Amino acid sequence: MHGMVNKKHGATVILLSLLLLGMDGRPREGDELRQLGERRAQLAARIEALKQEQDFLLFQKSFAGSDSKYLLLDLRAGKGVLKYRNRVLRNFEFPRAKKNILSAMKKSVVTLSGKIDGSPRRRQLVFTDPILIIQSKHAPLSSGKDRHGTRILLSTKDLGAIFFAMEPGSMAYIMD
Amino acid sequence: MISRCKERQVLSLCLCASVALCSLLAQPIYAVEASSEVPLELLRAKVAALEQEATALEEQNQGLRQMLKEQEDNEVYIVVDTENNRLTLRQGNKVLLTAVVGTGSRQFIEEETGRNWYFESPLGSLTVLGKERNPVWIRPDWSYVEENMPVPAENDPDRIVREVLGKYALILGNGYKIHGTKYTDLLGTHFTHGCISVGDKDLEKLYKTVKIGTKVYIY
Numbered sequence: 001m002h003g004m005v006n007k008k009h010g011a012t013v014i015l016l017s018l019l020l021l022g023m024d025g026r027p028r029e030g031d032e033l034r035q036l037g038e039r040r041a042q043l044a045a046r047i048e049a050l051k052q053e054q055d056f057l058l059f060q061k062s063f064a065g066s067d068s069k070y071l072l073l074d075l076r077a078g079k080g081v082l083k084y085r086n087r088v089l090r091n092f093e094f095p096r097a098k099k100n101i102l103s104a105m106k107k108s109v110v111t112l113s114g115k116i117d118g119s120p121r122r123r124q125l126v127f128t129d130p131i132l133i134i135q136s137k138h139a140p141l142s143s144g145k146d147r148h149g150t151r152i153l154l155s156t157k158d159l160g161a162i163f164f165a166m167e168p169g170s171m172a173y174i175m176d
Numbered sequence: 177m178i179s180r181c182k183e184r185q186v187l188s189l190c191l192c193a194s195v196a197l198c199s200l201l202a203q204p205i206y207a208v209e210a211s212s213e214v215p216l217e218l219l220r221a222k223v224a225a226l227e228q229e230a231t232a233l234e235e236q237n238q239g240l241r242q243m244l245k246e247q248e249d250n251e252v253y254i255v256v257d258t259e260n261n262r263l264t265l266r267q268g269n270k271v272l273l274t275a276v277v278g279t280g281s282r283q284f285i286e287e288e289t290g291r292n293w294y295f296e297s298p299l300g301s302l303t304v305l306g307k308e309r310n311p312v313w314i315r316p317d318w319s320y321v322e323e324n325m326p327v328p329a330e331n332d333p334d335r336i337v338r339e340v341l342g343k344y345a346l347i348l349g350n351g352y353k354i355h356g357t358k359y360t361d362l363l364g365t366h367f368t369h370g371c372i373s374v375g376d377k378d379l380e381k382l383y384k385t386v387k388i389g390t391k392v393y394i395y
Binding site for chain 2: 029032033036037039040043044046047050051053054057058060061064067069082084085086087088089090157160161163164165
């Protein structure tokens with residue numbers, strides 16, 4: 001009988017203790033903290049994505065009324081577009097970039113700083129900054145100190161078309 | 177026996193009381209943490225600010241997207257690649273026609289008087305200003321100079337030449353046209369005096385598809 005009473009007392013006190021523990025408010029605040037932390041991380045990622053999208057939209061907007069032709073280069077997909085205002089002048093393809101190149105060439109705008117003319121296979125378009133070189137896939141391979149920057153290798157026809165369409169100062173948008 | 181039971185009861189009560197006391201004593205410690213509302217409040221404020229920033233960016237991007245979309249149209253346009261001698265008829269991102277064409281020879285001639293001509297297709301953004309069936313070629317001065325012939329008067333009937341420009345022509349202005357040619361073997365090369373020469377079938381499709389006002393981008 002007494003044992004039963006003791007057990008009842010014990011159970012009551014333990015339940016009371018648990019109840020009291022629950023009333024201190026800590027678990028709910030902890031939940032909120034965690035939720036806020038997650039939300040903050042989500043929002044930060046969303047804002048970053050929106051900023052990148054805005055960069056691209058502003059880039060296109062800046063060319064909407066411009067007389068300069070420009071390139072959109074999707075290194076991941078290995079696709080490029082030569083555009084004038086909102087018109088596509090030429091689509092072209094090139095070998096997809098490797099992971100290390102993708103990480104080095106994040107979304108950015110590069111400017112054509114030099115055109116190296118010569119035979120169709122030796123023509124080069126040199127963009128900065130970072131350095132990006134568009135050349136023929138049949139061009140002799142450079143190595144060592146000569147091999148700076150990221151290279152996009154095009155068919156000689158595509159390169160010929162783009163080479164003469166772009167002027168120093170022309171821009172290319174690197175898409176991620 | 178009773179005293180033993182009482183003793184047990186007292187002990188168990190003490191044990192339970194101590195558990196309860198511990199849990200109560202523990203509360204102020206948590207309360208200190210919980211009452212540290214500065215980081216929580218700060219976090220709430222930061223999240224609210226980020227929400228605002230994201231909303232503002234979304235609105236701005238929406239406006240930009242809308243603006244760019246308004247500039248898009250579904251109009252047909254012509255693109256000429258003078259390096260590779262290719263003409264493309266496009267509508268949005270669709271390619272309606274790709275044709276092998278002839279473009280300016282990039283050659284230079286000079287008359288004894290010093291007048292000179294450089295035969296290059298006009299680069300840039302042009303517009304189809306007119307459409308012609310059975311176009312007539314009015315021979316310009318350079319045509320005579322090129323063949324070492326005396327240049328006739330401006331309205332000399334000798335200048336009128338029929339059936340050399342194909343069945344159709346699209347007028348681009350300044351004497352430049354997209355037209356047919358008798359020299360179909362030369363399509364794909366730089367052989368014209370600046371006009372864009374097109375084969376018969378492609379020319380017919382171009383003529384039927386293109387309207388006056390169609391944009392022509394030559395690069």
